[in-house]
Amino acid sequence: MNYFPDEVIEHVFDFVTSHKDRNSISLVCKSWFKIERYSRQNVFIGNCYAINPERLLRRFPCFKSLTLKGKPHFADFNLVPHGWGGFVQPWIEALARSRVGLEELRLKRMVVTDESLELLSRSFVNFKSLVLVSCEGFSTDGLASIASNCRHLQDLDLQENEIDDHRGQWLSCFPETYTSLVTLNFACLEGETNLVALERLVARSPNLRSLKLNRAVPLDALARLMACAPQIVDLGVGSYEDEQDSESCLKLQAAIRKCTSLRSLSGFLEAAPHCLSAFHPVCHNLTSLNLSYAAEIHGSHLIKLIEHCKKLQRLWILDSIGDKGLEVVASTCKELQELRVFPTDLQGGGNTAVTEDGLVAISAGCPKLHSILYFCQQMTNAALITVAKNCPNFIRFRLCILEPHKPDHVTSQPLDEGFGAIVQACKNLKRLSVSGLLTDQVFLYIGMYATELEMLSIAFAGDTDKGMLYVLNGCKKMRKLEIRDSPFGDAALLADVNKYETMRSLWMSSCEVTLGGCKRLARKAPWLNVEIINENDNNRMEENGYEGRQKVDKLYLYRTVVGTRVDAPPFVWIH
Amino acid sequence: MELQFTKHSASESSVNLSLSLTFPSTSPQRATKQDWPPIKPRLIDTLKGRRRLLQRDYDTCLFVKVYMEGVPIGRKLDLSTFSGYESLLENLSHMFNTSIICGNHRDRKHHVLTYQDTDGDWMMVGDIPWEMFLETVRRLKITKPERC
Numbered sequence: 001m002n003y004f005p006d007e008v009i010e011h012v013f014d015f016v017t018s019h020k021d022r023n024s025i026s027l028v029c030k031s032w033f034k035i036e037r038y039s040r041q042n043v044f045i046g047n048c049y050a051i052n053p054e055r056l057l058r059r060f061p062c063f064k065s066l067t068l069k070g071k072p073h074f075a076d077f078n079l080v081p082h083g084w085g086g087f088v089q090p091w092i093e094a095l096a097r098s099r100v101g102l103e104e105l106r107l108k109r110m111v112v113t114d115e116s117l118e119l120l121s122r123s124f125v126n127f128k129s130l131v132l133v134s135c136e137g138f139s140t141d142g143l144a145s146i147a148s149n150c151r152h153l154q155d156l157d158l159q160e161n162e163i164d165d166h167r168g169q170w171l172s173c174f175p176e177t178y179t180s181l182v183t184l185n186f187a188c189l190e191g192e193t194n195l196v197a198l199e200r201l202v203a204r205s206p207n208l209r210s211l212k213l214n215r216a217v218p219l220d221a222l223a224r225l226m227a228c229a230p231q232i233v234d235l236g237v238g239s240y241e242d243e244q245d246s247e248s249c250l251k252l253q254a255a256i257r258k259c260t261s262l263r264s265l266s267g268f269l270e271a272a273p274h275c276l277s278a279f280h281p282v283c284h285n286l287t288s289l290n291l292s293y294a295a296e297i298h299g300s301h302l303i304k305l306i307e308h309c310k311k312l313q314r315l316w317i318l319d320s321i322g323d324k325g326l327e328v329v330a331s332t333c334k335e336l337q338e339l340r341v342f343p344t345d346l347q348g349g350g351n352t353a354v355t356e357d358g359l360v361a362i363s364a365g366c367p368k369l370h371s372i373l374y375f376c377q378q379m380t381n382a383a384l385i386t387v388a389k390n391c392p393n394f395i396r397f398r399l400c401i402l403e404p405h406k407p408d409h410v411t412s413q414p415l416d417e418g419f420g421a422i423v424q425a426c427k428n429l430k431r432l433s434v435s436g437l438l439t440d441q442v443f444l445y446i447g448m449y450a451t452e453l454e455m456l457s458i459a460f461a462g463d464t465d466k467g468m469l470y471v472l473n474g475c476k477k478m479r480k481l482e483i484r485d486s487p488f489g490d491a492a493l494l495a496d497v498n499k500y501e502t503m504r505s506l507w508m509s510s511c512e513v514t515l516g517g518c519k520r521l522a523r524k525a526p527w528l529n530v531e532i533i534n535e536n537d538n539n540r541m542e543e544n545g546y547e548g549r550q551k552v553d554k555l556y557l558y559r560t561v562v563g564t565r566v567d568a569p570p571f572v573w574i575h
Numbered sequence: 576m577e578l579q580f581t582k583h584s585a586s587e588s589s590v591n592l593s594l595s596l597t598f599p600s601t602s603p604q605r606a607t608k609q610d611w612p613p614i615k616p617r618l619i620d621t622l623k624g625r626r627r628l629l630q631r632d633y634d635t636c637l638f639v640k641v642y643m644e645g646v647p648i649g650r651k652l653d654l655s656t657f658s659g660y661e662s663l664l665e666n667l668s669h670m671f672n673t674s675i676i677c678g679n680h681r682d683r684k685h686h687v688l689t690y691q692d693t694d695g696d697w698m699m700v701g702d703i704p705w706e707m708f709l710e711t712v713r714r715l716k717i718t719k720p721e722r723c
Contacts (some may be wrong), residue, residue, distance in 0.1 A: 076615050078608040134615075160617055188617070269621075294619050301695060342614060344622055375612065402612050459613070 006031075010039045019044045038062055045069070047505050048086060049111065049529065052562045053094030064103040065129075066095075070110035072507050072556055073124075073457075074482055076134060079509060079554070081535050083569045086110040089119075090567075095122035104129035104155075111135070117142030121149035129155040129183075138188070139164035147173035154207075155183035165191030172197035181205035185212035187236045187267060192216045203228045212236025214268045220248035226255035234288075235259075236267035240275055250480040253278045266290035266316075273298050276305050283308030290316040292342050303328050313368075316340040319353035319375060326358035330365025337368050341373040343402060356383035359399075363390035371396040377408040379436055384418025388425035397422055398433035404460035404485070407437040414438055420445035423453075433457040443467040447474020468492035472499050482507040490517030493555075497525040505558035513555055516548040521557070522575030529564060529574045531556045617651060643671050643686070643717040654712065659705045664688065667717065675717055677701030686717045 003528045011361065015034055016022055026036040042065040045051060056066075070086025095102055102124040112135045120127065127150045146156060147170055171194050174181075183202065186193075193216040202208060208229050209225055213222065217238035226232065239368045252275075256262075262282045271294050286309050291297055297305075298320040304313075306325070307308070312333040319341050321329075329336065339362060356379045362369065363386070370393050377403055399419075407414055415436040423429060423446050431450055434442060438461035446453065447470035455478050462468065468488040470483065472495065481503065489512030500506060522530040533554035609619060642649040650670060657663045660677060667688065668675045676685045677700050688700040692711045700708070700715070 074613075077613045078610045078616065160615060161703055292618065299694060342618060344611060346609075346612065346614075346619065346622060375614070399611060404611070455615075459611075 006035055009035050013039055017042070025184035036206055041065060042104075043067070048088075048091070049565050050504070050558060050560045050562070053091050055562065057094065057098050057100065057312075061098075061100070064101060065106070066091075066102065066104070067106040067108075068110060069108045072109075072262075072482065073480070074484065074506060074507055074509070075109055077486070081533065081571065084533065084572060085565065085567055085569070087567060088112050089116045090346045092116050092119050093124070095121075100124075101126055103127060104131075106131040106133075107135055108133040109135065111137040112142070113137050114139055114142035114145070118145040121145040126152055128152055129157075131155065131157040132161050133159040133161070134161065140166045140168050140170045140191070143186075144168060144170040144173045147171070148175070151178070153178075154180055156181075157183050157185045157210075158188055159185065160186050163189055165189050167191040167192055169197065171201060176204075179204050180207060182207050183210040183234075184208070185210065185236065187212040187214050187238070187269070189214045195221045199228065200223055205229070207497060208232065210234035210264075212267060213238035213378070215239050219252060219275070223248050223255050224561075226252065226259060230255070230257055230258040231261055233261050234264040234266075235262060237265070237271075238267060238269055240268050240271040241447060249275065249278065253281075257281050260285070262286070264290075266289035266293075268294035268297055276301050279305065280308050284286035284310060287311055287312040290314075290425075292318060292340065293317040294318070295344065307332055309333060311335055314338045316342070318342050318344050320344050322353055323355055323361065325357035326354060327361045327365075330361045335368060336362075336366040338371040339369065340373040340376055341365075342373075343400075346402075353377075356380050359383060360386050360390075363387040366391075368393075368396055373398040373400075373433075375402060375404055378406065379415060379418065380408045380410050381413060381415055381418035382408075382410070383423075384415065385421040386423040388418075392425045393428065393492050394422070394426040395428055396431040397426065397429060398431065398457070399435055400433060401436040404435075405437045406435075414441070416442040416445065420449075423449040428452055431455040433459075434461055435459060439463050440467040440470070443470040447471050450488075452473055452477055454478060456482070458483040458486055460485045462486045462488060465489055465492035465495075469495055472496060476502075479504045480507075483509070483511060485510045487512050489513055490520075493517055494521055494524070497521060500525060500528055500557060501559050503559070505556065507554075507556050508552075509554040511552075511555075513552045514548055515550040515552055518552055518555060519575055527559060527561070528557050529560050531558075531568070532573045532575070533571060534573065535571055564575070595674060639712060639714050641667065641670075641715040641717070643673075644719050646671075652715070654709060660701055660708075663700075667715075671717060673717075687720060689716050689718055690714065691716070 013025060016025060019042070022036060022040060024509070026033045037059055038061065040060050040063055043056065043060050043063045046069050048068045048070050068088065068091060071080050071084060074080065086109060088107055098117055103126050105120065110398045112132060117138055130146060130153070146153065165365060193214060199218070199221070202211065202225050209232065211225070211229065211232055211234070213236055215238055219240060222237060236475065249362070254408070256278055263285060265279065265286055265288070268291060276297065283305065289309060289312055290304055291302070295318065298318070303325055306328055310332055314336050315329065315333065315336060315338070317340070344353065348511065354376050354401060356376070359374055359376070360383050369391055372394065379399065408418070416439055419434050419438070419442050423432070429450055432450065432453055432455070434457070440463045446456070453475045456471060456475070457476065465488055468483070469492050471478070472492070488508065493513055494517060496574070518530050518532055522528065532552050535553070568574055637655040638651050638653050640649050641652050654663070657666065664675055664677065668676060675687045675688050677688060689697050690700050691697050691713045697716065
């Protein structure tokens with residue numbers, strides 16, 4: 001029963017923006033459900049196969065912003081074969097046919113074609129913002145369509161996509177009258193860039209806040225661009241190689257000094273490290289620094305840069321920084337909230353760039369730290385226990401020890417106790433990745449203590465089905481569970497099928513699950529799509545009698561209200 | 576690349592799991608794409624590029640850029656084709672049509688050859704043994720005589 005007119009309630013709802021809260025509002029009563037659905041501006045769809053465009057439009061006829069996610073997370077690491085799915089075309093077609101005034105489209109791990117981009121650019125007059133993360137399937141021709149046709153475009157943000165670079169003139173497709181650019185990120189493009197077109201575009205974009213350049217933008221061009229855009233807040237430097245023309249370096253230094261609004265720095269895709277000093281004058285304002293692609297910046301140049309960055313909240317770095325470098329971070333960056341340390345030595349041999357000591361130093365020095373992704377060669381339970389004591393506020397804790405099954409390097413014990421300490425101390429932990437030698441015991445701890453855990457990544461861990469069962473039974477808020485190379489099988493998979501209705505998805509690859517088990521699961525839970533990805537040409541998978549023993553290479557299951565998808569390739573069997 | 580890991584379980588039911596990074600159950604046609612460690616392919620490519628730079632195999636070539644001060648267009652040179660400093664200088668002098676010398680014999684008439692090392696610093700060519708030079712050189716610059 002409403003005591004206020006609908007307009008008043010709607011006005012109140014306008015202040016509620018998070019998806020979770022709006023979902024909760026819609027469950028209060030029929031009246032609120034109706035008001036909420038007509039007023040929802042931003043729709044978030046975490047799995048594009050859980051729903052379809054028609055149902056989306058029926059429920060939310062008036063939205064302006066759509067976020068869609070396609071492939072599962074492990075697709076980032078080549079575990080999902082090409083052609084699996086996640087096509088955005090049907091969504092754009094449906095939205096184009098409807099009367100939705102789409103203004104923003106955010107896609108993650110989806111297949112986008114030039115055709116889709118062309119249709120998008122022509123169908124929505126007020127389209128403002130395109131954010132593509134880890135997508136593939138399109139070329140710079142598609143970008144040309146966006147540039148040509150979206151009169152009111154503000155954001156073109158391309159993060160880590162696979163884009164076929166036709167070395168065309170997409171940048172010159174922005175009309176001369178177009179001046180509303182706020183965000184331009186094309187760092188992932190591999191080809192040449194029309195520097196003249198770029199400079200002219202930046203010069204006529206007074207609202208430009210975020211500019212991330214690709215490899216093909218050299219130092220002297222950077223200097224000119226920064227001189228045109230001193231209001232820049234977020235900068236991705238392209239090629240930072242030392243030009244022989246020292247005049248460029250001076251011009252760059254002068255331009256950088258004027259960029260008093262600069263807060264975020266990234267890129268340095270090819271870098272001459274000693275030029276970093278040009279950025280020292282603005283370092284004291286930086287809150288975000290991403291040097292994860294700057295393979296050539298290390299040693300004293302890196303340390304000197306970091307020593308200037310006292311206000312840093314986010315740091316993404318390569319492990320060439322070393323434990324000593326992390327100690328500098330710990331003593332300098334007291335505002336640090338998020339740290340990612342990526343590996344440089346992928347073979348996993350010998351080079352101990354960062355160890356457990358670096359992690360402990362950070363945990364001791366940075367009281368505001370809540371998110372960490374740490375690749376290293378070795379770890380100890382003692383270190384993890386210390387980290388847990390120092391940082392009980394972790395929301396995201398992802399540790400990747402490069403060598404699978406590696407135990408505590410001092411005691412040779414499994415790392416169960418270390419991770420156990422983390423989950424016990426960090427009561428707000430939402431995301432966890434475990435690694436190293438781990439038995440079922442660690443999962444007992446996770447099931448018991450990680451009450452807020454929403455996403456768990458497991459690789460080369462556990463002994464028996466009990467491990468997986470501890471997690472499924474204990475973690476009530478689990479949404480995404482992804483497991484690879486662990487000895488969990490049908491018993492764990494089938495113990496509680498209703499659990500999967502409370503989760504977005506489950507991924508299991510190179511585990512002990514069998515075809516027979518998957519089929520049984522699919523029969524018990526028709527509201528799930530149980531996908532078996534099998535790249536072998538081995539058609540004998542389907543022969544009866546062998547199902548019970550036939551191991552499934554990759555299993556991906558997810559809840560859905562629209563049944564089996566129709567766009568699956570031949571190597572994906574959906575039950 | 577194939578790595579074998581044998582897991583020794585600490586629990587009662589001792590599970591012996593032999594794992595490879597290239598999975599044995601797959602057919603030979605399956606291309607083994609790198610899926611461990613869990614980092615994005617783009618970063619893997621960046622790091623591989625860097626390793627090519629740092630860990631030089633002397634059987635492969637060793638191209639570095641060479642600039643002469645005052646000339647905007649540079650050249651690229653495969654250092655592995657030279658036996659030592661003498662042949663390098665000879666070739667460069669020929670390439671840039673001027674006489675170039677190493678640092679130790681400085682005078683006002685000749686250009687001097689300098690190089691940028693892995694730390695990013697510019698150094699005089701000729702101070703260290705040739706093999707060590709090959710390990711540390713990033714690029715070359717032929718400077719005007721007065722500068723040094």
